[in-house]
Amino acid sequence: MNDHAAHANSFGPAASIYERGRPSYPDAALDWLLPPGRPRVVDLGAGTGKLTRQIRARGLDVTAVDPSPGMLDELARAVPGVPALRGTAEDIPLPDDAADVVLVAQAWHWVDPAQAVPEIARILAPGGRLGLIWNLRDERTDWVRRLGEVIGSQQGDPETTIGPPFGPLEQATFEWVETLGPDRLIDMVASRSAVILMTPVDRAAVLNEVRRLAATHPQLVGRTEFALPYVADCARADLPT
Numbered sequence: 287m288n289d290h291a292a293h294a295n296s297f298g299p300a301a302s303i304y305e306r307g308r309p310s311y312p313d314a315a316l317d318w319l320l321p322p323g324r325p326r327v328v329d330l331g332a333g334t335g336k337l338t339r340q341i342r343a344r345g346l347d348v349t350a351v352d353p354s355p356g357m358l359d360e361l362a363r364a365v366p367g368v369p370a371l372r373g374t375a376e377d378i379p380l381p382d383d384a385a386d387v388v389l390v391a392q393a394w395h396w397v398d399p400a401q402a403v404p405e406i407a408r409i410l411a412p413g414g415r416l417g418l419i420w421n422l423r424d425e426r427t428d429w430v431r432r433l434g435e436v437i438g439s440q441q442g443d444p445e446t447t448i449g450p451p452f453g454p455l456e457q458a459t460f461e462w463v464e465t466l467g468p469d470r471l472i473d474m475v476a477s478r479s480a481v482i483l484m485t486p487v488d489r490a491a492v493l494n495e496v497r498r499l500a501a502t503h504p505q506l507v508g509r510t511e512f513a514l515p516y517v518a519d520c521a522r523a524d525l526p527t
Contacts, residue, residue: 301356305334307473312462315518319417325386331393335361375402380409387415394418395445407451413527420444424515429505436495437475444519452523460518467511468500
């Protein structure tokens with residue numbers, strides 16, 4: 287298994303940590319990503335259903351697809367009753383014209399666009415939409431910048447290659463804030479693929495450094511809850527009608 291595949295397949299064993307630690311997504315971003323009306327939605331790379339539950343809360347029909355049985359087990363507990371299928375962006379277990387919009391949250395960088403784009407287009411109805419979203423930590427805040435240094439993250443610009451048969455790519459960003467405490471901060475860090483794949487000794491060292499940051503940084507010290515600012519980076523493209 288190559289390094290990229292190892293990272294992509296690392297989440298299943300850490301599904302419960304992922305569920306506890308990962309943030310949701312801002313409503314304004316979903317307003318922008320979802321087409322008007324009552325579209326049929328596929329949450330592709332759904333993980334533990336962080337986005338799935340927000341789509342269902344809007345009263346929309348949603349089907350979750352993910353390659354990891356461990357993640358889908360967590361999703362079934364978190365969002366009971368939602369159809370949850372094992373599959374990938376390159377091989378989606380749905381018929382043609384099965385959806386009006388496919389959303390991919392925090393996962394497009396794991397897929398092969400050359401295979402995924404035509405497969406997603408296949409399951410979409412004419413005029414259907416592909417929407418992508420990433421939560422990026424806003425490192426303009428000092429403690430968040432320091433957190434990035436501790437965990438060795440290189441957030442960079444998300445990969446937004448889509449291309450034909452989809453039309454022009456539109457992009458938007460949405461600033462938002464999540465409130466969390468030290469325990470959830472640890473779970474968020476521990477749910478990252480790079481940390482999951484560390485040796486136990488290295489992982490413990492990183493998590494201990496995050497605990498030290500939460501206990502000593504002037505913006506966090508003595509607090510049981512604090513604000514973690516994010517920028518939700520979004521992209522969308524539509525098929526021709």
